[in-house]
Amino acid sequence: MEFYDVNFSYIDRDTQEEIFVGVPEQASTTLIPVGTEKPGFVYTVQRDARERLSLFKLESQCMAGNGRLEKPA
DSSP: OTTTTOOEEEEOTTTOOEEEEOOTTOOOSSSSOSSOOOTTEEEEEEEOTTOOEEEEEEEOOOOOOOSOOOOOO
16 A cells, blocks of 8 residues: 555656556555455545544455464463
């Protein structure tokens, strides 16, 4: 997400047109990708103490275990 507000571009000398270049970290042109995400992804919005909105992307994974629930010490 740290790359969302970064735009890489250059000016074509012949046409003076600004051309934007994407980066691999910026998989989408929107903050929340269009379409259906893989299972395990949830987007949520929350206000902080100063009433600013923040977007969070929560990711979860299912991992193989040993069949026992262990309580941390």
